[in-house]
Amino acid sequence: MSRSINLALIPGDGIGPEVVAQGLKVLSAVLPQDVKLETKEFDFGAKRYHATGETLTDADVEALKQYEAILLGAIGDPSVPSGVLERGFLLKLRFLFDHHVNLRPSKLMPGVSTPLKGQPEIDFIVIREGTEGPYTGNGGSIRTGTPQEVATEVSVNTAFGVERVVRDAFARAQARPRKKLTLVHKNNVLSFAGHLWTNIFNKVAAEFPDVTTDYLHVDAATIFLVTDPARFDVIVTDNLFGDIITDLAAAVSGGIGVAASGNINPSREFPSMFEPVHGSAPDIAGQGKADPTATVLSVALLLRHLGYEAEAVRIEDAVSADLSERGDTTRTTEEIGDALAGRVAG
């Protein structure tokens, strides 16, 4: 039986094309012979915006729907006004394709330095709700630009939206050896949303008796992420808290060069999108200095989502081995990609 992967590529801006090329190289190297890889490149990002004024058209959305998954480099450039590509492309796609599970693993691999003391055990995943909270654009301002300006930015939390992400988090926690799930919120102060999250979390917990549960206020969670990251296995949290703590998680577990993420639609109604956490890094673009590891690890998440578990593990093992031998040597983007492709093929 022949199998195939139909993949949309969005290299994007800055270092995006450099790291996506290496991600694709490793993907091609890891796939068994009988799997046919078909890719199509899309030109979203700053260049397209400057040329046409477009960020993501209806026709673009229809075209992307034909793919099983999307691999994104990074979108954004200082030449584009702040917010245009974030709202017009990244957030728009996340909402249209209902990417409600934002998955960000944090694993401190051997040989990777951390700003934390000692070499703490760090191996957890954060599941950030991706379509609700304060990111829905539910707000506005009046008397804008005057000394009497009033602005609102309402956090939207639905029982439907919270339950589906909490359920996904329990299932992912159950599949891991430690089977522990921590809800992070601020339910003592944000009591309306906090009540909804806490109640649904406790209700779903009853269906997963083998998963140990825990609760932390978001401010306490930031302390423990630094002083005792080993206490975490799986974290589930809302869109805004998740945005913030995942950057902290990336910082303590090897940095932006290795932080991968998936914007997942678990129902598979629309393609899920995988991307490094970092941006387009205009300061190092075009110099071969970008570390493609985060993109390669995003490819592993992509493969796992599509059911290629053994191939995902091969990539993660290759990255782990490469990082432990990397030391202080400086290699180009391409050299790192070649080394990883060599390891997964071998």
Ligand code: NAI
């Ligand atoms: P950034 O992540 O692009 O860069 C932050 C710092 O990390 C820079 O010093 C950069 O050189 C370094 N860095 C990032 N990725 C690296 C890699 N793979 N290897 C080595 N060093 C790396 O964040 P910044 O500067 O805030 O944003 C630059 C642009 O990227 C902006 O236009 C921003 O909007 C966009 N952006 C896009 C994202 C996306 O596409 N999802 C996410 C974050 C930012």
Ligand code: MG
């Ligand atoms: Mg962020």
